[in-house]
Amino acid sequence: MNDANADARFATLEDVIRDDAFPELDMALRRGRHVDRDDVVWYALLVDAQDHLEPLYRRYGCELVHKSDGYFYLLPTDDRLGRRHLSPPEMLVGQAMALLYLDPAAVETGGVVTREHVLGHLAGVVGSDALVQMMNPKRRRHDERAAAETVRQAVAGALRRLAGLGFVEGIDDSRYRLRPSLLRFAEPLRGSGSPAARLAELARAGEIVVEEEGPGSDHGSGEGELTDEPVDDASSVAEPDDDAKAGDDEMIP
Amino acid sequence: MSAPDPRPLVTSLYRRGVALELHTIDLCFLAALAVHAERGGVASFQEDQLFDIFEQVLALTKETAPGGAKKRASSVVRRLREQKLLVRVDGAGVMRSGEYALTRLATGIVSFYLEDEALTRESLDVLAGTLTACLEGVAAAARTADSDEVWRTQVIGPLRLTIFELAGGIERRQRGLDLQQEAFQREIAALLATDWFGAVERCTKLLDTTSAMLHELNEMLLRHTHRFGELLVEVLERAADVDQPEAERAARDAIEQLERVGAWGAARQRAWSDYHEWVHRYLRDVVRLDPSRTIVHRLREQLAGRGGKHYALTIASAPAFRLLRAPVEVAPQPPVRSPKKEREQKLDVVASSDPDAELRASISGAIAAGARSLAAVTARVCPPDADVDTRFKAAGRVAQLVSAMASVSATLERPWGAAGEGILVEEWSIRDEEISS
Numbered sequence: 001m002n003d004a005n006a007d008a009r010f011a012t013l014e015d016v017i018r019d020d021a022f023p024e025l026d027m028a029l030r031r032g033r034h035v036d037r038d039d040v041v042w043y044a045l046l047v048d049a050q051d052h053l054e055p056l057y058r059r060y061g062c063e064l065v066h067k068s069d070g071y072f073y074l075l076p077t078d079d080r081l082g083r084r085h086l087s088p089p090e091m092l093v094g095q096a097m098a099l100l101y102l103d104p105a106a107v108e109t110g111g112v113v114t115r116e117h118v119l120g121h122l123a124g125v126v127g128s129d130a131l132v133q134m135m136n137p138k139r140r141r142h143d144e145r146a147a148a149e150t151v152r153q154a155v156a157g158a159l160r161r162l163a164g165l166g167f168v169e170g171i172d173d174s175r176y177r178l179r180p181s182l183l184r185f186a187e188p189l190r191g192s193g194s195p196a197a198r199l200a201e202l203a204r205a206g207e208i209v210v211e212e213e214g215p216g217s218d219h220g221s222g223e224g225e226l227t228d229e230p231v232d233d234a235s236s237v238a239e240p241d242d243d244a245k246a247g248d249d250e251m252i253p
Numbered sequence: 254m255s256a257p258d259p260r261p262l263v264t265s266l267y268r269r270g271v272a273l274e275l276h277t278i279d280l281c282f283l284a285a286l287a288v289h290a291e292r293g294g295v296a297s298f299q300e301d302q303l304f305d306i307f308e309q310v311l312a313l314t315k316e317t318a319p320g321g322a323k324k325r326a327s328s329v330v331r332r333l334r335e336q337k338l339l340v341r342v343d344g345a346g347v348m349r350s351g352e353y354a355l356t357r358l359a360t361g362i363v364s365f366y367l368e369d370e371a372l373t374r375e376s377l378d379v380l381a382g383t384l385t386a387c388l389e390g391v392a393a394a395a396r397t398a399d400s401d402e403v404w405r406t407q408v409i410g411p412l413r414l415t416i417f418e419l420a421g422g423i424e425r426r427q428r429g430l431d432l433q434q435e436a437f438q439r440e441i442a443a444l445l446a447t448d449w450f451g452a453v454e455r456c457t458k459l460l461d462t463t464s465a466m467l468h469e470l471n472e473m474l475l476r477h478t479h480r481f482g483e484l485l486v487e488v489l490e491r492a493a494d495v496d497q498p499e500a501e502r503a504a505r506d507a508i509e510q511l512e513r514v515g516a517w518g519a520a521r522q523r524a525w526s527d528y529h530e531w532v533h534r535y536l537r538d539v540v541r542l543d544p545s546r547t548i549v550h551r552l553r554e555q556l557a558g559r560g561g562k563h564y565a566l567t568i569a570s571a572p573a574f575r576l577l578r579a580p581v582e583v584a585p586q587p588p589v590r591s592p593k594k595e596r597e598q599k600l601d602v603v604a605s606s607d608p609d610a611e612l613r614a615s616i617s618g619a620i621a622a623g624a625r626s627l628a629a630v631t632a633r634v635c636p637p638d639a640d641v642d643t644r645f646k647a648a649g650r651v652a653q654l655v656s657a658m659a660s661v662s663a664t665l666e667r668p669w670g671a672a673g674e675g676i677l678v679e680e681w682s683i684r685d686e687e688i689s690s
Binding site: 027029030031032037062069070073074075081082083084085086087091094095096098099101102103105106107108111122125126127130165183184185186188190195196199202203207208209210211 | 446528539548557560
């Protein structure tokens with residue numbers, strides 16, 4: 001345990017598992033959920049039970065990571081539990097959201113952004129043409145209207161999946177609150193050293209996978225195609241309805 | 254006062270084409286008039302005074318008046334009068350130059366820009382104290398009220414006017430504080446944008462001061478609204494006991510208004526608390542960890558495709574449990590066959606009926622039986638058990654057919670004869686000749 005209070009709360013791993021919040025938290029972590037201070041109960045449980053849970057998840061081939069920015073997540077080190085890499089649209093939207101999180105303008109709204117704002121920001125930073133090309137990588141010729149619609153749909157889908165992973169919180173259909181775990185998207189760019197060295201270090205740790213060519217090159221539409229190792233089919237592609245399907249299956253004892 | 258239904262209000266405003274179109278110079282002129290009125294203690298302005306004040310406004314704002322100040326002043330005054338912001342109060346018409354006063358709409362607009370009416374500890378203390386004293390007076394009056402007149406003047410009146418105005422004053426200041434909070438949020442963002450790391454201390458101070466103020470205001474509101482509630486419930490119960498429905502309604506409206514006042518404090522404190530926490534985290538995690546804004550620069554370059562290799566985050570993705578369900582036996586579908594029966598049913602032969610021919614036959618029968626006037630024929634032909642409307646319609650048709658089938662004559666006077674109950678027809682004689690069918 002980290003301190004005397006935590007010791008008092010969970011003496012053994014059994015105490016942790018018996019906690020009412022543990023089953024939901026465990027399933028969420030295994031599905032890639034990032035847990036921060038806004039998830040009050042889960043975060044407190046993880047902080048108090050960290051010393052018991054780290055060895056537990058290590059036995060499943062995962063590291064329970066606690067970042068100094070104030071969030072937890074499960075990092076698979078092998079394929080026992082299942083893992084995937086974020087798709088190019090998810091990475092693009094995630095990095096744009098991280099940039100918004102770092103922007104002082106986010107302070108004015110308390111970290112709440114709209115989908116249109118994210119799209120506008122992406123188009124501003126990446127450029128509209130490049131954005132269309134990234135989101136429609138297989139097409140050489142674009143119908144302008146259809147391509148723009150594809151971009152909007154891809155961004156909306158990516159936002160929905162990132163919300164499921166705890167990077168942002170969906171307030172309603174079009175508004176999202178930025179969460180500290182977005183800083184994970186900027187992790188390879190942090191530190192005073194060279195970003196390339198940092199990238200290599202994180203790749204070795206299994207935190208990221210480095211793409212040899214840019215997402216604009218022929219990599220398909222990028223739904224989970226960045227895997228460097230065989231990944232379970234059921235878990236590699238995150239479709240919008242995955243959560244619903246998973247929810248149905250959770251009904252078994 | 255219970256809120257009116259918005260639908261008729263909105264449609265009425267739309268139908269009347271209500272609109273306001275004010276230029277900056279108009280607002281400046283209105284503000285100057287309001288300040289002059291307040292300083293000089295005047296309720297209205299002579300035309301010359303209006304022009305003088307307008308000239309001062311022009312001089313201060315350096316606005317130009319190509320056709321002359323007086324011409325432009327006339328145009329502005331006309332526009333303000335059309336929009337019911339300035340009203341002529343002398344009633345002298347063309348006899349002499351007019352005297353003008355600002356309307357309630359104008360003073361409302363000006364006070365929005367002039368008065369800094371944010372809710373403060375002091376203003377809330379004064380307003381809530383006055384409100385409590387007033388409510389105690391109303392409750393005391395309700396305890397002893399023994400006539401409708403006393404209820405109206407000492408309970409309903411104060412509840413409808415004094416309490417409404419005082420609570421409205423608190424609500425107005427609450428909205429002022431809302432505006433001030435928005436300004437704080439913009440100020441914090443601007444401070445960070447201009448002086449990233451150096452602004453942390455000032456932002457923290459601004460946040461903490463506002464949080465402390467909101468906390469204090471919320472506590473005061475809670476304390477006061479509890480007391481308001483006690484007194485109003487007492488008035489409500491007393492009004493119900495002595496059957497004073499108007500007083501009950503007034504007390505209920507006041508309770509609703511004061512509950513709204515109380516709910517504001519809790520809602521704003523909660524919202525500000527979320528904001529406060531978010532910004533504190535931002536200052537701690539983002540500003541302090543990236544004092545030179547290197548990460549922002551690198552991330553921007555990365556997104557724009559100038560930052561080296563692309564990368565993707567690894568996340569856990571445990572497959573969902575598979576639910577093995579028991580197989581469900583589905584009964585085999587019956588084979589598809591074409592129908593052997595005739596699809597169309599055979600038609601029955603039904604004799605057609607001609608109501609006109611039936612009526613002709615009835616008329617012939619009636620004439621053959623000795624009926625020699627239109628009234629007699631009509632009375633025989635029209636079914637006596639039918640209602641008056643049916644017989645009335647049939648009588649018209651009978652008259653037409655009789656004139657076509659037989660030779661009829663009428664006297665100059667054309668008397669009316671009864672053709673059954675409720676039906677009168679002209680008395681035509683039917684000649685004893687051959688009848689055409």
